[in-house]
Amino acid sequence: MTRRVAFLFPGQGSQAVGMGADIYAASAAARRIFATADDALGFSLSDLCFSGPEETLRETINAQPAIVTVSLAFLAAFQEALSADSSSLSSPLAPAYVAGHSVGEWTALTVAGVLDVPQTIRAVRERGRLMDHEGTVCPGGMAAIIGMDAESLQAVCQEASRQASEGAERTHPGMGQVVIANYNAPGQIVISGEKRALALASELARTRGAKRVIPLAVSGAFHSPVMQPAAEHLAQVLADLPLHDALIPLISNISAAPLATADVLRDELAQQVAASVQWTRTIEYLASEGVTTFIEIGPGQALTGMIKRIVKGVTTANIGNVADIAKVVALVREISALS
Structure with missing residues (x-):
């Protein structure tokens, strides 16, 4: 069954004040993710997600780690709902592939075991700072x-x-x-x-x-030559991070092909901020590999809408609130029973 499932994670623009508050209240696994992010950054990112203010949450330096944190919290709660004993982001339901749109690619690589949650959250905040800086310079x-x-x-x-x-x-x-x-x-x-x-x-x-x-x-002008200096500085940040090979294939934003080795992922994550996001090709590749169920995990439903315009005859689901989790758990169990 997992051969047919992909996890997808949204990027910047999906943030909204209040995101994650309901799952924080409902799930111990989600609370652990929020606590880890708060500790990693040294301030309450959780409060910013839940209560704003909106203009502060919208700032790139805050929006990017906030979106990643909320996405990981929903995934942790989803895995917990599938099995009360689960404390993993990739079990009991291990997808065949993971992918993320722009900063969502960092969420995906965390699920694939490339970095742990504190490393990801700190690196993503620095990514946001570098990108915001280039937006002021140019x-x-x-x-x-x-x-x-x-x-x-x-x-x-x-x-x-x-x-x-x-x-x-x-x-x-x-x-x-x-x-x-x-x-x-x-x-x-x-x-x-x-x-x-x-x-x-x-x-x-x-x-x-x-x-x-x-x-x-x-x-700023994300994913354009304006961000090339940010890419070069981010490469220096990544050089000091202990990336692991991916345990689950991650589909590249740049090439729409699966990536696995740490060195290749390190280059991808740096260059991605200045390169085009090939999302249409990403979804087409996953469909060509036999993925029939696409689960968007995180705030908003933008990716689900895109998938419906790219490929036909596939199942889409999104997890962006507590009620969604019960629906997707039922969907996964139905698919398991049919396979």
Whole structure:
């Protein structure tokens, strides 16, 4: 049965004040995750998740470890619901694959045994700090482009980058650059780049047939050349972390292929902040490998919606509150009975 199951974890933007409060109250396993995160950071991340304020939770340095912590707490509670004796993130239900969208990839690697929870939470907070810093050095942003194909949007980004770079002094790797950041689903693509280049690309997309251009509430141009200095600094952080080989194959955001060895994962995690997230290809790969049940674990339901647009005839479920856990436990037991 586990050959057909993948665990998926959401990224930044899924955070909301109050997330995780219900599972904290209901599950001892979830409380242990929150306590571990609080101890690792030296302040109450739990209180920030449960009570805000929203503007503080939304800050990249806080949002990223908060999302990872809440996702891990829901997974721990889910495994506990499957077996009261479980204190593991990967049993009794061990998925065939794990994957995460952007910072969700760090949640996935923790489940795969690459890092322990305190190491992950501290590293993710530093990741958020580095990314936020580049957003101040080279201001930029991101925008979701709805109803435009990838090839046309790629041409838009190239033209906007050319226009934005003309006569501009290249004082930063991201200056005058805009690229496709997230291939989320067919017709749902995110672009990212330096402020002027992003504005030019957004306007070009509108004139060339995009149904909607939606600016995203983020603090920088994530998954673009603007983040290249952050990638280089993050590589130094990762060099000092004792990564282990993955016990469960993790699907790369960059290549949409399975990764397992510590050295390859170390490079992936560094470069990922400046590279495009290949989410459509990730889901297509998992489906091609026989995955029929996709379980999104963490705040929000964004990934579940994307999956439904990418592949047909698969089962999707999400765990983002206490009630969801009972539903997904019932689903897993039904699948087990049928297999």
